[in-house]
Amino acid sequence: MAKAETIEKIYELIEPLNKKGIDLAPDVTFASDLELDSLTVMDLVAEIEDEFDIVLPLNLLPELETIAHVADAVEKIVDKG
Amino acid sequence: MDLLDKFDAVAELRASLPFEKADPFTVVMDEIISETEAVIGGRRTILAGTNNYMGMTFNEEAITAAKQALDDFGTGTTGSRSLNGTYASHKKLEQTIADFYGMEHCMVFSTGYQANLGMISALGGKDDYVIIDADSHASIYDGCSMSNATIVRFKHNDVENMERRLKRLPEDACKLVVIEGIYSMLGDAAPVKELLEVAKKYGCMTLVDEAHSMGFCGEHGRGVAEAEGVEHLVDFYVGTFSKSVGTVGGFAVSNHPKFDVLRYTSRPYIFTASPPPSVVAGAIKAIEAIKNGGNRRAHLWENAKRLHAGLKEAGFDLCTDKAESPIIAVHLPDAMIGTKFWEQLFLEGVYVNMAAPPATPAGMFLMRVSVCAQHTTEQIDEIIKRFKITAEKVGLELKA
Numbered sequence: 229m230a231k232a233e234t235i236e237k238i239y240e241l242i243e244p245l246n247k248k249g250i251d252l253a254p255d256v257t258f259a260s261d262l263e264l265d266s267l268t269v270m271d272l273v274a275e276i277e278d279e280f281d282i283v284l285p286l287n288l289l290p291e292l293e294t295i296a297h298v299a300d301a302v303e304k305i306v307d308k309g
Numbered sequence: 310m311d312l313l314d315k316f317d318a319v320a321e322l323r324a325s326l327p328f329e330k331a332d333p334f335t336v337v338m339d340e341i342i343s344e345t346e347a348v349i350g351g352r353r354t355i356l357a358g359t360n361n362y363m364g365m366t367f368n369e370e371a372i373t374a375a376k377q378a379l380d381d382f383g384t385g386t387t388g389s390r391s392l393n394g395t396y397a398s399h400k401k402l403e404q405t406i407a408d409f410y411g412m413e414h415c416m417v418f419s420t421g422y423q424a425n426l427g428m429i430s431a432l433g434g435k436d437d438y439v440i441i442d443a444d445s446h447a448s449i450y451d452g453c454s455m456s457n458a459t460i461v462r463f464k465h466n467d468v469e470n471m472e473r474r475l476k477r478l479p480e481d482a483c484k485l486v487v488i489e490g491i492y493s494m495l496g497d498a499a500p501v502k503e504l505l506e507v508a509k510k511y512g513c514m515t516l517v518d519e520a521h522s523m524g525f526c527g528e529h530g531r532g533v534a535e536a537e538g539v540e541h542l543v544d545f546y547v548g549t550f551s552k553s554v555g556t557v558g559g560f561a562v563s564n565h566p567k568f569d570v571l572r573y574t575s576r577p578y579i580f581t582a583s584p585p586p587s588v589v590a591g592a593i594k595a596i597e598a599i600k601n602g603g604n605r606r607a608h609l610w611e612n613a614k615r616l617h618a619g620l621k622e623a624g625f626d627l628c629t630d631k632a633e634s635p636i637i638a639v640h641l642p643d644a645m646i647g648t649k650f651w652e653q654l655f656l657e658g659v660y661v662n663m664a665a666p667p668a669t670p671a672g673m674f675l676m677r678v679s680v681c682a683q684h685t686t687e688q689i690d691e692i693i694k695r696f697k698i699t700a701e702k703v704g705l706e707l708k709a
């Protein structure tokens with residue numbers, strides 16, 4: 229499970245895109261809860277990459293359905309890096 | 310449960326588009342009058358959405374050679390390039406393209422789509438990185454899916470954004486940067502020089518897809534990399550015969566000394582039949598004609614500039630500030646106006662491509678116009694005129 233700090237940072241990046249005002253939580257999904265289209269997701273991925281100074285490979289994206297998934301993936305990459 | 314249920318949303322979206330008298334997804338060309346005109350649904354129509362940039366589809370030498378090849382070699386090779394599907398003409402075509410690009414090696418594929426699949430899937434191994442532009446053509450994305458590499462995407466044509474990503478990749482890993490010279494939907498050119506220079510700074514190999522620039526960009530028509538004087542930074546070119554060359558097929562060229570090993574390792578090269586001899590013979594002649602086609606090239610650019618200027622002056626919202634290619638894309642506000650506009654323009658006797666998401670970037674709705682070297686100035690003016698009439702009829706507001 230990712231650190232609260234990582235999750236908080238991701239919330240911050242998502243908030244401007246949270247048009248429906250969903251309560252952000254680790255199990256919130258990008259597609260069905262936040263209803264982000266693929267272009268918005270692409271921008272978000274770029275912002276997460278820049279925030280954590282990592283690369284989130286395209287190959288990983290289909291598996292990252294929830295905020296927790298992303299936070300875990302980010303930490304894994306940061307730790308490896 | 311049905312396997313096709315997952316497409317219900319697509320089917321719904323498709324059904325919701327308000328076409329009444331014509332539908333861009335069911336256009337049938339009944340008769341091809343010339344490179345620039347067809348009969349569609351009984352109506353004589355100006356073709357302005359064909360990718361036939363250099364107007365090679367009716368090139369006389371190409372047709373004569375293709376007919377001769379049909380007589381001499383039959384309708385098809387019925388086999389892979391790796392087995393019975395390589396004829397002397399395939400080797401000659403490869404030599405013709407290698408000479409055209411001034412490079413050592415060439416592989417001919419059955420389509421340009423397969424050339425990208427074949428190159429990217431073979432080059433991108435398990436521990437490698439493939440770095441692509443976000444607006445890449447589907448064949449590049451699919452090549453990436455087929456590869457075992459880690460795929461990294463940068464913002465369209467954004468050199469700085471690419472560099473930030475390259476910086477984060479392991480220094481000693483093998484990396485391939487893939488870009489296009491001209492992007493097919495908006496017709497915008499890539500900053501090829503800067504992108505390739507940065508790619509090289511980070512030790513990447515480079516692949517440039519010149520599908521929509523071959524024939525008319527650069528002194529010899531090799532594409533945008535030639536026009537920007539950075540061909541020495543290109544490790545692999547990918548191209549197609551389905552646009553300027555006027556037939557079907559694809560290719561990759563390179564100076565890499567080990568290039569030929571791809572003939573044994575690139576699955577989209579191996580596991581499909583080679584292009585038929587008539588296509589190959591026609592392609593050879595068309596490429597020769599392109600080589601000597603200075604006048605055509607000049608007229609093509611005149612057409613592109615005239616169309617761009619005319620539509621801009623009329624107040625249409627164009628996707629590029631000037632004509633960067635023979636593709637002039639007109640931005641429409643939404644799907645409703647977009648579909649109506651396409652339909653009305655079609656009824657006025659002009660065929661353009663209607664481009665909608667997901668083929669377009671940023672969810673844009675476009676009338677994608679592409680001009681041909683064989684369009685007359687009168688036809689270009691006619692296209693502009695009918696665009697204006699259409700705007701009025703569908704109530705599209707133009708900028709003053």
Ligand SMILES: Cc1ncc(COP(=O)(O)O)c(C=O)c1O
Pocket residue numbers: 420421422423425446448489493518520521549550551557558559
């Ligand atoms: C950039 C790009 N690459 C490759 C292709 C594929 O070309 P082909 O029609 O030969 O499969 C296209 C054409 O659709 C393209 O736009």
